Amino acid sequence: MTYKVDKLCIFQNTSHTSHQTINSTSYTEVSGSKCDLNNTEQRNMNLFYKFNFQCGQNPTSPYSDDHYLIHMKLQSSNDNFSSDINDIPGFKFNIAHDSAYAGSTAGHDYSIMSYTAFMILENFNKRYLRLVARAYDTTNFTGMLHGYTFFDGASSTYYYDTLLQIVEI
Amino acid sequence: MSYFKTSKKIQNYTHNVDTSFTKQQLGTSIVAYNGTEITYTPPAGATSVVYECSLQFSWSPDVAHSYACTRLQYSDDNGSTWNTITGTKVLDGTTGSVNDYDCFLTNWNFLIPAWSGERKLRLAGRAFSSTNRCTLGKSFGATEDDTTSCPHVSVYSIF
Numbered sequence: 116m117t118y119k120v121d122k123l124c125i126f127q128n129t130s131h132t133s134h135q136t137i138n139s140t141s142y143t144e145v146s147g148s149k150c151d152l153n154n155t156e157q158r159n160m161n162l163f164y165k166f167n168f169q170c171g172q173n174p175t176s177p178y179s180d181d182h183y184l185i186h187m188k189l190q191s192s193n194d195n196f197s198s199d200i201n202d203i204p205g206f207k208f209n210i211a212h213d214s215a216y217a218g219s220t221a222g223h224d225y226s227i228m229s230y231t232a233f234m235i236l237e238n239f240n241k242r243y244l245r246l247v248a249r250a251y252d253t254t255n256f257t258g259m260l261h262g263y264t265f266f267d268g269a270s271s272t273y274y275y276d277t278l279l280q281i282v283e284i
Numbered sequence: 285m286s287y288f289k290t291s292k293k294i295q296n297y298t299h300n301v302d303t304s305f306t307k308q309q310l311g312t313s314i315v316a317y318n319g320t321e322i323t324y325t326p327p328a329g330a331t332s333v334v335y336e337c338s339l340q341f342s343w344s345p346d347v348a349h350s351y352a353c354t355r356l357q358y359s360d361d362n363g364s365t366w367n368t369i370t371g372t373k374v375l376d377g378t379t380g381s382v383n384d385y386d387c388f389l390t391n392w393n394f395l396i397p398a399w400s401g402e403r404k405l406r407l408a409g410r411a412f413s414s415t416n417r418c419t420l421g422k423s424f425g426a427t428e429d430d431t432t433s434c435p436h437v438s439v440y441s442i443f
Binding site for chain 2: 124126128129130131132133146147165167169171212224225226227228229230231262263265266267268273274275276278280
C-alpha cells in the first residue's frame, strides 16, 4: 500500500492592471483563471477549482441599457490550450442580472458583483485548467471583469485581484 | 497583470463567526464592517495569508439602488490606524429602474503577503452615495423580518 502525501495545492493571485471586457460572442480566456498543474505524469486527481472574480456591466458599451449575460465554462488542456482544448462536461454556467429587459429602460438592473466559481473535478488527469467567457450577444449583454470605474461615490477606476485556488482533495 | 503562485500547504486556520453580530446600515463614511475583524499572526515561514469572507447585503433602505464599496484593511498598532490593501477594493450592488429589493450574498477571497508579528485585519466600506445605501447582514425570513446574517470569516497561512 502506498500513500500520496504531496497533494496539489495552488494559490494563484493575479494583480490586474486593466479591466477585461467581455463583448464578443467568441469565448476568450478569463485573465487569472488559467493554471499549470504541472501534472506531467497525467496522474488522476480529485480537485476543487475555486476562482474569485468580479463582473460588472460594461461601461464602454454603446448601448445605454446594457446588462451583462455572460456564459462561462471550464476547459482543460495538455498543451497550454494550443491545440488540445477541451470543454469539461457539466462545468458551464451563466452570470447575469435582469437580462430579460436588456436594451430597454423597463425593469432593468445594472449590477456589479463578486463571484466565486467553485467546481469539483473527479479523476482529472490533464495539465492545464482555465475559465473562458463570452457574451450572450454583442448588443445588450456585454460585461467587464476585474474591477470597475466607480468607487466611494465618484468616478474612480480600481482593479480587483483575482484569486484562483486549486486543491487536491 | 502580475501573478503570485504558490503550491505548498495551508496552516494556522482560524475563523470568526460572530453570532452576536448586529446588522449595519452603510452611509457615505467608511466604517469597519461588524463581525469581520480578526487578529492574526502568521507562523514563521509562511509566504502568504488568505482572508476569506462571505456576507450578505440587503437593499435597505434604498430599495432600487444599493452599492457597497468594500476594501480589506490591516492595522499594525492594535487598531489605532488602518491601511487599505492594494487590489482589495471591490464594488458590489445593483441599480434597478423599479424598486427591486435586491439582496445578495458576496464572497471575497484575498491573498496578501505574510508579515511578522500580530496584525489585525478587517473589512471596511461605505455606500457608494447617499442614495445608494445598503445594509450589511440584514436578512428576511419567511415569517420573520429583520433577522441577521453574520459575516463568516476565515484566515489561514500558505507556505
